[in-house]
Amino acid sequence: MEGVVNSDIIIIILATGIRLATPYLLAALGEMFVQRSGVYNLGVEGIMMMGAFAGFYATLQLGSPLLGIVISLVIGALMGLLMALVSVTFKAEQGISGIGLYMFGWGLSGLLFRLYVGGITSVEGLKAIKIPFLSNIPFFGPVLFDHNGLVYTAFLLVPLTGFILFKTSWGLNVRAVGNKPEAADTLGVSVVRIRYQCLIVGGMLAALAGAFLTIGQANMYADNITAGRGFIAIALVYFGRWSPWGILLGSLLFSLADSFQSMVQVLGINFPYELAVILPYMVTIIALAISYGRVWAPAALGKPFQRGTRG
């Protein structure tokens, strides 16, 4: 190893890990609300692709990554609304409709890209915002306080979503609807409305995760740029036991493994490349297997709600 592993490399691995955690965090926190309300949205990946394209294209046309973010949020909300229409209003089998949404998002984003952009085009994405003073702290500064706005947003969302879920009336309604919708219904909480709201929020956060990939990281769009991150995010919701802090832990675990493996490749450390690439996935599967238990799953997860037809 001849002293290759020094503190600079550790800083790069950690800083990259933090950055890579962003899309997982955003998408998984959104999916957390969705599942807490009792819906199972497998279409996260498709929404991310649409968000990635929308953010990229709006930035390309309008010249502002902020507008790109706004547009991708709108698209995400629409995709969430579509899922809500299919799975809540029409009570379609959620697993199947989620896969449908995924394929729809994939196909549509690819089609739009070929129609309106065509080849590889780069955009001016989000810039890193150094936090004054804090970014000057040795080691922690570059690791934690030298990122773009979406990275900070994702991490701030962890305590914020926790607060919303556990301290607000809306959060109480969400938890009730996902565990015993009949009970919530008899108390005048609209199961349908809460599930719509959660799917829309979840869609917006998934789209934001996608937009991060195109205008916060790669500054370009390519077909299938999400590369399965939406599905990993769903796994992280399970891993994190439907809690923001658990999801944070899972996202960091996965993204640090990811950042480590890419560093292994870049630096040519003597470690089998194939093993390095599968490392993050191995870590996730092992962590899921160890932590698995359905005890904390929202009881009504995946079950469409229907008032009894006979008493």
Next chain:
Amino acid sequence: MAENIEHLEMCGITKRFPGVLSNNNVNLQIKTGEVLAILGENGAGKTTLMNILYGLYQPDAGKILINGKPVNINSPREAIALGIGMVHQHFMLVPTLTVCENVILGLSKSFLVDLKTATQRIKEITATYGLAINPDAYVWQLSVGEQQRVEIIKALYRGANLLILDEPTAVLTPQESNELIELLRNMSAQGNSIILISHKLHEVMALSDRVTVLRDGEVCADVLTRETSQEALAQLMVGREMAACQRGGTFSPGKTVLEFQDVYAQGDKETEALAGVSLTIREGEILGIAGVSGNGQKELAEVIAGLRKVTEGKLYLNGKESTKMSPAWIIQQGLGYIPEDRLHVGTIPSFSIWENLILKDHHLAPYAKHLLLQNQVIMSHSSSLVEKYGVKTPNLETPTGKLSGGNIQRVILAREITRSPVALVAAYPTRGLDIGATEYLHSKLLEARSQGIGVLLISEDLEELLSICDNIAVLYEGRVMQVMPVEEANERILGLLMAGIAEEAS
């Protein structure tokens, strides 16, 4: 808050479901401080009627008047706003939330949940009516009786002064039932009106001021409780005279057919569910297992059927050790099993009646020859069973899950008894059944006894145990508290043993 409900009236309520006329021109009234019992068999339309009052269903015809003014109740929320509260038979509580969170669910309109004020108000309510409960406990940690109290608090918190209770004692121990009756008395004395849905005659007699009897969706009587009797009500409810089942003949048990030797087993949550159970059941004996559900009854039934692992101890079926045997071996050795979850364990709901009737022997002659099912034999066998056991069904191809609870139980009974088992385990066989169906089941169990079958009957209905068992064992926290001949048992003794109190009872 709405004005108090001094007088509520439902006039000419009619409600139709596809193929069923659930309520037909039903009239009902209640005034403040009154306890009204709505009595009727399953399917008589009691719950439908109350769901209409609570806004869960809309009537096809008829109207509801509160204090003389007509009201429209389109949702539970509107019912609550009018001062109507309902405690459902299956509790409408979110197990993963605390008592306090459950109580304020749907009420909190502010951005943040104000648990402090809510806890304070819950404490006031519990103090007024003497309901002990910890507002910070999670609902999944509470006993069934406590959960019911949470439901009542929930309604009172919303300012209900008319409370509807759907079969409130179905899940309670005798002691808990008495406490509930006490509580409801207290509440009506303080000016609340109570509507009690029930098919238990003695509790209707004990609690209500007036009884409205429903039969086949119509009101067939409206009487003052003090002017009627249990017998008269039973006759009104069923529409014919009832003969209570009593075990007849002398008790002359034969050889042992089922034996537990110091059996230990774990429950679903890896806690010890059976802790050294020793029991014997002999030919021609009905051994009753009394106990509050959750004290090992489920596990007891499952270890016999081979569905749950015995961690220690031994089991014998018909003289052969069956401790580690598979369910298939146990079935072939002659165990009949009427499981607690009759729909999902006792049958395959989407399978037709004939398929469920041959489920345990479909691979044997005469139902199968080589690899093929013998349809003619199966059909004639099935139709004779359906006739003999009086299963009400359009035809043999009907999915079993579409039948009523009583008819599903008849299908299971037909299958289990015609296999002429040496022993029959029946777990809560009459739970949720109406008087007619219960009477039929009792007569069949007694018939099995007279044929020399050893019957293990698990039940929480003490009246049932006392009327048909030869011996009664009380299960508490996975142990047998005591086994006694039925002649020495009564509700008080059993109730104390069920609560784990041994000294006083003996």
